[in-house]
Amino acid sequence: MSVSIFDSFLTTSDMIAVFDDAAIVQAMFHFEQALSKAQADEGLLPAAAARAIGAVCKAQLYDIGAIVSAGRRAGSLAIPLVKELTRTVALYDAEAATHVHWGSTSQDVIDTAMVLATREALQLLDDGLHDFCGHLLALAERHLCTPVLARTLMQPAQVTSFGFKLVGWLAPLVRARARLRECAERALQLQLGGAVGTLAVMGERGPAVAARMAADLKLRLADAAWHTQRDEWVRLGLEVAVLTGSLGKVATDLSLMAQGEIAELAEPSGNGRGGSSAMPHKRNPVSAMIALAAATRTPQHAAALLASMGQQHERGLGNWQAELAEWPALFLSAHGALNALNDAFAALVVDPARMLRNIDALQGLVFAEAASIYLAGAIGRPQAHALLEQLTQQALASSRPLAEVLRDAVQADAALRAHIDLSQLDALFDPVAATAPARRLAERQLQALRTSSAALDSVHPFTK
CATH class of the missing domain: 1.20.200.10 (Fumarase/aspartase (Central domain))
Known part of the structure; x- marks a missing residue:
């Protein structure tokens, strides 16, 4: 596919190659080759015709730019591709050319x-x-x-x-x-349904053809065509x-x-x-x-x-x-x-x-919640939360670490001193422990x- 210089800036050459024109056209030829082979195996067309079709299902044999350009006018890339495939097969085997893309439709191949x-x-x-x-x-x-x-x-x-x-x-x-x-x-x-998804042209052998194609292409066999599903x-x-x-x-x-x-x-x-x-x-x-x-x-x-x-x-x-x-x-x-x-x-x-x-x-402010929870065991959650709010404001105003401000507050309050282990309090401000x-x-x-x-x-x- 052709991408702008700015599109290519945001992707990779490997992924561009997956969806480029030559890759998609070759994938379409893989479909056509698998279709003719499966139909031959089911007796719907001569084995020689399938071999003739398969022999020219190679993208390098075709003018891909011309196929893409013609596809814009035709409304589908498959139409000029099948036309060129048919013309090329006919150069070697006119009878085989009549079997190209037989029973399939454009959406199947694309x-x-x-x-x-x-x-x-x-x-x-x-x-x-x-x-x-x-x-x-x-x-x-x-x-x-x-x-x-x-x-x-x-x-x-x-x-x-x-x-x-x-x-x-x-x-x-x-x-x-x-x-x-x-x-x-x-x-x-696999997508294979023919004109309206019923495989009508291939009759009773249609499902068997689909099964052979799916196996050949190593794809899941769909329950039915999924053209609009x-x-x-x-x-x-x-x-x-x-x-x-x-x-x-x-x-x-x-x-x-x-x-x-x-x-x-x-x-x-x-x-x-x-x-x-x-x-x-x-x-x-x-x-x-x-x-x-x-x-x-x-x-x-x-x-x-x-x-x-x-x-x-x-x-x-x-x-x-x-x-x-x-x-x-x-x-x-x-x-x-x-x-x-x-x-x-x-x-x-x-x-x-x-x-x-x-x-x-951040002066230890990010440890305020842990400190508040620890203090709550001594003075209750509402009081601990209010105290920490007050102390964080003091720490910010004084440009001091919250741990120091909190330690001072505990040492200044006899009730807190009785219930708070300062070493445990200090540990709450250890980043690795946190x-x-x-x-x-x-x-x-x-x-x-x-x-x-x-x-x-x-x-x-x-x-x-």
Whole structure:
């Protein structure tokens, strides 16, 4: 397919190649070859005719640009393709040419070609997810006890574990990998129905032809033609959109944590990566940028798939064609985002010291809730909450750590001194100790995610 320079900036050459003109045309020829062979095996046409047809089902023999151009005028890419295939077969075997595309229809060949291309696209996504989930797993295990600020509504909230945050990025991606496979198992199916989906021309042998074709192309045999039953197909596309949204979430957090004022993470640098044309000091998070741009475009493509589902009667007018045009864009964006983040996380710079400095810069205020809960055991929850509100204001006004202000308040109050263990109070302000709840949850999740990832790695569903 032809993409603009800016489209190509947000995807990969590998995914472009999956949906380019030559690849789709060749996939259509695979359909025609499988159709003639299956029909010959069922006695619907001579074996010699099937061999003659199959021998010239090679995209490199044809002027693909001319076929695409003619397809625009004809209203379907299949019409000029079948015409050129018939003409070429006739050069060698005039009788065999009469059997080309027999009993099939344009949507059969195009839908099946898109299924074959999509299987290749899913393999690229699955490979990329394998790598990215591996990066996140390794980082999460390494940083289970690394304190970092958790932020809610864009404001500092509490101390969490960076490993826990990484698990939060990882879990949706492991689920996405599994759900893409589940949806693909149903959606990657042969399309064969003939003019109105009834296989009327092939008569009673139609289902057997379909079964042979599905086996040959290694596709699921559909219960019936799905010319306007697009539910399983669209559901697969929407799962790709959800994956891209999850990648956008990772990119969002990465970009925020890489801001100069935060500087807890940084993408790899060197070889001109992330530079500025005007400011030599800048280190731009280009992987996050690509992933965010790709994710920003995805909802519109997903909405177009849903909008195209109301197809008329047995064959759609306009909406099926819109779906075809939107479909590759979902995969281009998803793989672009995934590839960009793999580049970043393969050599991600994590700065635990800066994470600690960002915690310390808040004067211990992020530990106020833990301190309040501890004090509640001595003076009750309402009084403890009110006291901590007052003390946090004092800490801010005096630019002193909350731990010092709280310690002074306890020592100045005989009732508090009698019930408060100052060593336990001080421990509440230890950033590493504060990661314990997050670490325990992350360890449990990591065990399950490792198991799920290993199970996914052991099966290769998109292998031809």
